[in-house]
Amino acid sequence: MAVKQISVFVENEPGKLAEFAEVLSEHQIDMRALSMAETRDFGILRIIVDDPYKTACLLKESGYVFSITPVLAVAIPDEPGSLLQVLRLMKEGGINVEYTYAFITRRQDCAYMIFRVEDNDKAVDILTRHDVRLLSQEELNEL
Amino acid sequence: MEHYYQPEIECASREQILAWQNERLVQTVERVYNNVPYYRNLMEKKGVTPADIRSVDDLKKLPFLTKDDLRDAYPYGLLAAPLSDCVRIQSTSGTTGRRVVAFYTQHDIDLWDDCCARAIMAAGGTKDDVVHVCYGYGLFTGGPGLNGGSHKVGSLTLPMSSGNTDRQIQFMCDLGSTILCCTPSYAAYLAESIHERGLQDKIKLKAGIFGAEAWSEEMRQDIQDKLHIKAYDIYGLTEISGPGVSFECSEQTGMHINEDHFIAEIIDPNTGEVLPDGEKGELVFTSITKEAFPLIRYRTRDICVLTREKCSCGRTHVKMSKPMGRSDDMLIVKGVNVFPSQIETVLLNKGYPANYQITVSRENNSDKLDVQVEMTPEMFSDSISTISKREQELVAALKAMLGIYANVHLVAPKSITRSEGKAVRIIDKRKLY
Numbered sequence: 001m002a003v004k005q006i007s008v009f010v011e012n013e014p015g016k017l018a019e020f021a022e023v024l025s026e027h028q029i030d031m032r033a034l035s036m037a038e039t040r041d042f043g044i045l046r047i048i049v050d051d052p053y054k055t056a057c058l059l060k061e062s063g064y065v066f067s068i069t070p071v072l073a074v075a076i077p078d079e080p081g082s083l084l085q086v087l088r089l090m091k092e093g094g095i096n097v098e099y100t101y102a103f104i105t106r107r108q109d110c111a112y113m114i115f116r117v118e119d120n121d122k123a124v125d126i127l128t129r130h131d132v133r134l135l136s137q138e139e140l141n142e143l
Numbered sequence: 144m145e146h147y148y149q150p151e152i153e154c155a156s157r158e159q160i161l162a163w164q165n166e167r168l169v170q171t172v173e174r175v176y177n178n179v180p181y182y183r184n185l186m187e188k189k190g191v192t193p194a195d196i197r198s199v200d201d202l203k204k205l206p207f208l209t210k211d212d213l214r215d216a217y218p219y220g221l222l223a224a225p226l227s228d229c230v231r232i233q234s235t236s237g238t239t240g241r242r243v244v245a246f247y248t249q250h251d252i253d254l255w256d257d258c259c260a261r262a263i264m265a266a267g268g269t270k271d272d273v274v275h276v277c278y279g280y281g282l283f284t285g286g287p288g289l290n291g292g293s294h295k296v297g298s299l300t301l302p303m304s305s306g307n308t309d310r311q312i313q314f315m316c317d318l319g320s321t322i323l324c325c326t327p328s329y330a331a332y333l334a335e336s337i338h339e340r341g342l343q344d345k346i347k348l349k350a351g352i353f354g355a356e357a358w359s360e361e362m363r364q365d366i367q368d369k370l371h372i373k374a375y376d377i378y379g380l381t382e383i384s385g386p387g388v389s390f391e392c393s394e395q396t397g398m399h400i401n402e403d404h405f406i407a408e409i410i411d412p413n414t415g416e417v418l419p420d421g422e423k424g425e426l427v428f429t430s431i432t433k434e435a436f437p438l439i440r441y442r443t444r445d446i447c448v449l450t451r452e453k454c455s456c457g458r459t460h461v462k463m464s465k466p467m468g469r470s471d472d473m474l475i476v477k478g479v480n481v482f483p484s485q486i487e488t489v490l491l492n493k494g495y496p497a498n499y500q501i502t503v504s505r506e507n508n509s510d511k512l513d514v515q516v517e518m519t520p521e522m523f524s525d526s527i528s529t530i531s532k533r534e535q536e537l538v539a540a541l542k543a544m545l546g547i548y549a550n551v552h553l554v555a556p557k558s559i560t561r562s563e564g565k566a567v568r569i570i571d572k573r574k575l576y
Contacts, residue, residue: 007525009518011555037527041552042518044527065518065556069525098526116525 001124001134002070004052005114008045009065012038020045023062029055032143033103033114046101048073048114050141071116072123073135078104078111086113086132093126095119105143145393145456146264148296152403153261153458160459163403165198167431172196172205175437178223181216182208182439199406202429203417207440213243213382222246224435234282235381235480245381246435252291254432258379258387258401259292265392265399265456266350266375268322270297273347275320277303277311277329278355284385285355285478289324292387298322305329308336316345323351326478327358327366327374331508334369348372354379354386355478357466359574362508363395376465382441383428389463394455397462404432407461408440409449412470420449425470426463444471472569476503477510479547483568486514486549489540493533494522500559504572512549514541517556 010016017036024031032048049055052068059066076082083102090097098116105112112135117123127134135143147153155163173193175182185206186192195204213221222229224246231247247255263274274293278285286304293300301320303311311333314320323330330353337346348370354377366374378398379386388405389398400407408417409424418424426443430436445466454462474481487497495516502513516537524530534551541549 005525007523009523009553009555011558016555039527039531041554044525044530046525063555063557065520065523067520067523067525 001072001128001136002120003048003073003135003137003140005069005071005116006047006049006052006055006059007067007069008047008059010036010043010045012040012042017043017045020064023058023064024049024055027054027058029058032105032140033101033112035099035101035114037099046099046114048103048140052137069116070120071114072120072127073140074113074115074127075110075133075135076113078109082111083113086127089126089130089132090115090117090123093122095123095126107143146267146269147457148260148264149257153399153460155403155459157459160402161199164406164431167403168199168202168406168429169193169196171429171431171433171437172439175223175439179221181212181220182206185212202406202408202440205429205440207415207427207442208438209442210243210382210444217242218244221438222435223433223437224248229435231287232282233284233287233381233385243382245384247384248434251384251433251435254404255288255384255387256291256295258384258390258404259288260295261292261401262352262375262377262387262390263289263292263296263298263322265390265458266322266352266373267393268293268296268298268350272296272298272321273301273319274298274322274324275301275303275311275315275348277305277323277325277333278386280304284379284381285324285326288379288385288387289352293324308333312337312340312342315348316342319347321347321349323348323353323370323372325351325353326355327353327362328356328477328505328509330366330370330374331362334366335507338369343371346370350375352377352390356475356510357573361574365508378463378466380443382436382438383430383443384433388428392454392456392458396454397450397464399454399456399458399460399462400449402460405430407449407463409447410442412442412444412446420451420461423448423467426466442470444469444473446470474501474503474569474571476512476545477547479545481512481545481547485544486541489537489544490516493537493540495519495537498557498559499568500570501568502570502572510573512545512547513552514549515552515554515559517559518553519556 030050035046037044100115176193189206191204228248229246235243276289280286351374363374375391377390379388389400406429408427412425426445446468447466448464498517500515504511
């Protein structure tokens, strides 16, 4: 039930992010979500796109260093307390969240969370048992 | 008033110096030929025998020695005295791949100490001085050399070694250090630290003897102004003995080479041809008084100029300019010899590509070494902590190899400037030469 996130090495320099966005823009890649983790010298740009395969090919051609990371995409009601419920389940299950970020779409009642955890299978098992809705790659692509 | 440690030698006539050199060179070549099969081989290959060497004029007939020879002959291959007569070794700074070990008999150490004593007295030192030595002690020649020289002068010697700036300043204040011996960058750092603590008035320094790395006239001025001292340059290399091969006098216009112990030549680094005085080229030394580790025509890779103009200090020994560069790719960072090939070895061992760039700069008078390394798909991870951990391992491995700290910067693939397909490996932003 994991979805594909693309993690890209981007130098922490003016214009580097713009260069990257230009590559995606030129090839009509649509981003669903984006998050950036930065260090002194570089950043890791984490993106969810509508077509991971095409994006990976494109990045390879353009000379980017990247990896494809399986993450969980969780749909939660867009209301106070709903994230807490998911996090409580993770806590009870002893699941450590390495990082997370959120995005919303045109669907107004629903928000989406991306979770990177160590054990995807265990997390999927706990969340589905508690009726938390996880998005498949296909669902994500069609959002 | 000019002080001399051995005035009869330091101010000897040119004829006398040449006579010493002729006699000692002939003896040294004879002894090396008989006792050092490695050099005897080199001489045979060149078709030269000790009988061909009758004076300094014949020096050019002899083969050169390079750092590679010293490495090939490691550890005992160039030893000219029985090991049982040796009492000490010293070694070049932190270079695993290119470590060079030099041997000393008690007599060798005595002569080395004499050379350093000459340097201390040329800087105004007497038995009433307090000589504060914060060169490193140990395998590095800086500490032991100046320490020995200071004993010979009869000064009170403070064997501080490097580091622990608070303690350095404390001793300086409490014991009234008058002559400071360290690298010029550490002197500049100490000067700033003293000012920060507002202790200028408690400092009694009058002179500094600074070497082991290149420094500019601007830096000299800066140190002299901040510490209210006269700053003297000193030059040396482990292979030839250590600091004190040459040293500055009150004129501060070049370093007198101790010619009764070392014959200096300037050669064209490409052809090996000897160049006349006044021309810029690679400095080559022949040690003519050493028992354990005499080197004949050792190529220092330092580019400089020799001048024999009369010096106002009264010394008659030839003067060398500050080194103006290197004829190889060696960098001297914080007084430590760094070869780009060492960095390359570490990168490859740690799984990084050999695409790298080394930047050396000087911030607040202290050297800084930055290494840019290109990221690869193999070394990349989605996790910052994984990348950081690998980066830390690389920094530790570089420290172990070089002996100094290098800042590692991970950059995008193919982002390191290449000129004509070849990467520009070294950028030295210090204005040293």
